[in-house]
Amino acid sequence: MAEPLLEVKNVETYYGLIAGIRGVSLEIQGGSIVTILGANGAGKTTVLKTICGAMAPEKGSVRFAGIDITGSDPDRVSRLGIAHVPEGREVFPFLSTEENLKMGAFTRKSSMFKSDLEEIFEYFPLLKDHRKLAAGFLSGGQQQMLAIGRALMLRPKLMLLDEPSLGLSPKLVRATAEIIESINQDQGVTILLVEQNAQMALEIAHFGYILENGRVVMEDSTSRLSKAADVQEFYLGKKASSVRGKRRWKQRKTWR
């Protein structure tokens, strides 16, 4: 196998004394969509924050395209081509939609800005209608589109998406999934997708990691993951029926 685009090795990140993640390793091949699944507090967001440099790990290393980026500042990491779409959108509320997108291209030369902007508006026609409107006035779904668009303006090699479906209607979740797929296919952007909506994530991703209590407990291709009994029961909500015809609450996960 070729050298992975992103290689996270044995990373441990702490919030003060509390471990957010305890020894996580990931390998992401260029051109793929990889997902990290896990419950609340499993450490998914912490993994992303460690990769993009918002948090510095205590141990372990992060390598991107052969460069060691462990603990470097987020602005340097994004210069290297990692765009982060944070959880909860995080647009610049008092800047217009267009200025928000412009800020996404901050690290690049501005000559390409116009054509890039048109490209983004093709993906998200709604943003074009509101290009002069302050981003704080956009709806939740539009802000999510804006956050993804802003990340695209960086022309990233790798895009980190943190719960893009959070708080969106089922229809918009569908739309978001399609956009993520087309970003991956048309633009060749590698994607690391963190999701609680396991169904959506397993559908579009090629490879998946399952995170629990700050550790990777399972890793496999998504086709196999979605067939695994534990994943079906605990992440996709399909009921396992037992001989007694009742659900056995004491049943334990295989990895415990």
Add this chain to the structure above:
Amino acid sequence: METFFQLLISGIAQGCVYGLVAIGFVLIYKATEMVNFAQGDIMMLGAFFTITLINYLNWNYFLAIIVAILAMAVVGLVLERVLLRRMIGESPFAILMVTIGLGFVLRSVVGMIWGHNPRSIVTPYTDQSLQFGAVVFPVADVVVVAATVVLCGLTFLFFRYTRFGVAMQAASQNQLAAYYVGIPVKRVVAASWALAAALAAIAGVLLLPLKSAYPEVGLVLGIKAFAAAIVGGFGSLPGAMIGGLVIGLVEIFTKYGIDGRVGFSVSDTSVYVLLLVMLIVRPSGIFASMQRKKV
């Protein structure tokens, strides 16, 4: 009537100086959520730089003010780099104490070097005045107002149209997101300090022909400028300027209208009375533009 116009222009001139210092408060607050209580003292230091260059080294007036402003921008950068950057993540109260302490240090250092006597400079326009009918304006006042208008215009253009200006806005609105899109937030913060210090230095230069400078001048003026920033709505740049004008006008009109009649000084207190009334009636200030981020 002539008196009214004369008071009006000198109130506006004084208010412009408050406003420029207040803009410095707001710039630093928006970039870092710190309140820099040494802002007035930075202004005072800028004034003393100018005095040194003109009175002791006999520099040309315009050259001297440009060098003094640039020097103060560097001072702002250095202060941020060696002092305030270390305080990131500390409690706001600790940061407050640092800036108050910085003010004390600046006042004593200036006092040790230059002494505590009030000093002033002779500018090309000292003691000149313009006459419109019966109304006589000191040119110094007019220069202050004109310079402030130009500066506000430049500041507006910078924040509205330049890439770095918009990036500074972005960083103040959402620091984490600014980091994520690759804006060098540390450099933005440093630039805010440099800009705030440069504006304070300009305020100091403009103040010199109006009032003489002494080491404590920044303390009183800084607190009034802080009041101006609050009256204007802390966090709003135009608000800071308007607040400065309001404070300047209130001060000068109470000084003329009331002080003489009651036989003691009401004007110094009037500013703080206004501040208290403002905090009770409209605590978010005239320009309550900083709505909490919903969603």
